[in-house]
Amino acid sequence: MKNNAIKVVFKKEMIEIFRDKKTIIIGILIPLFLFPLISFILGKTINNSDKKIQQEVKITIQDKGNSKLSEYIKKQTNINIVNVDNPEESLKKGDIYLYLNIPEKFDANIQKNNDISIDIIFDNSSRDSLAALSIIQTYIDMYSKGVVSERLNNNGIDSQILKAFETKIKTIEDESEGDARLILSMILPLLLILYSITGTMPPAMDLGAGEKERGTLEPLLTTKVNRMSLLWGKFFAITVVGIMMSIAAIVGIELTMVQQNGILKMSNGGTVKLLPIAILFIIIVPILNNMIFGALGLALSIYARSFKEAQTYLSPLSVIGLIGCYSTMMIDPKNIKTIYFNIPIANSVCLLKEMIVGVINYHHILITFGWTAIYILVSLYWAKYMFSKESVIFRT
Structure with a gap:
């Protein structure tokens, strides 16, 4: 009988929730298409910006002596020399990316x-100015090495003497995949945990305070359904x-990962292949957080x-x-201290x-799931306590 009552309440609440089309639009369609859209726009913007800087570096050179360094830089195909009266003012306005002052x-x-x-x-x-700085420094270093090599040759010394050994840089992962994985590790946990919090707020407010305002809670309490069945039905919904x-x-996010020129794939074609256990936890962890914040939201x-008062109470949760x-977004995933796995929300991220x-x-998995189980039990106990008090339910 109790299980049937929970099913009836659950079915009733689900119908109530999805009767409002805004729930479908805000709750499902926005998370589904928002990140792919953001990824496409950011990826397109970053790619276009990088290409623009690589193809045309707008700089000013102050060089009264017409040095060979100045001539060397001007000969580079992607350098655009812009003549301005006030270089600092032009730099502030973004008319040029940087300027050189050669004595x-x-x-x-x-x-x-x-x-x-x-x-x-x-x-x-300025991101453009920083990119231009890297390009100009590369040209200056090349010119400097040429000067040093010429000096050594003039003194009968082989310039290779300065090169003690050769360095070959290799990565343990494909370069493009490593870049995409790094970006994904910063963004995916953030979005999943935020959605697990914000996703429970609208239905929690509607099934608690909303029913009070509509005057449908009191009639529901007069039925044969006991309060615990009512609580569980609402909680599951x-x-x-x-x-x-x-x-x-x-x-x-899966659509974003296969999106061409998106922020997770960019122009280098990088993508991420997750381990099966990683996919499993990506599904389980947000569900557990949904349970925590669902119970907290319902209690409040x-x-x-x-x-309106429920909105005020639930806003601090977000x-x-x-x-x-x-607070954990920029932490290196391979060097996370154990203390973070004892902090609510941060441990899931x-x-x-x-x-x-x-x-x-x-060890980190056990700590996180141990604390999560405690949070769920405490949240449910608090919700149960709220539902058991007449002074709370009929608080108007």
């Missing part, structure tokens, strides 16, 4: 082996909606006098989620980060 008698001092320096002025708040949002987010919602997610990069640490 007088630069070539003469080079010939005399005198110490000399040039100034490179760039804008460290909220959890299912949250799970659907998380699945929509996962599918959206039933306590609230109105839908803030807590943001703190937990963003860190565990997902490890799974994405292929780190399977059973």
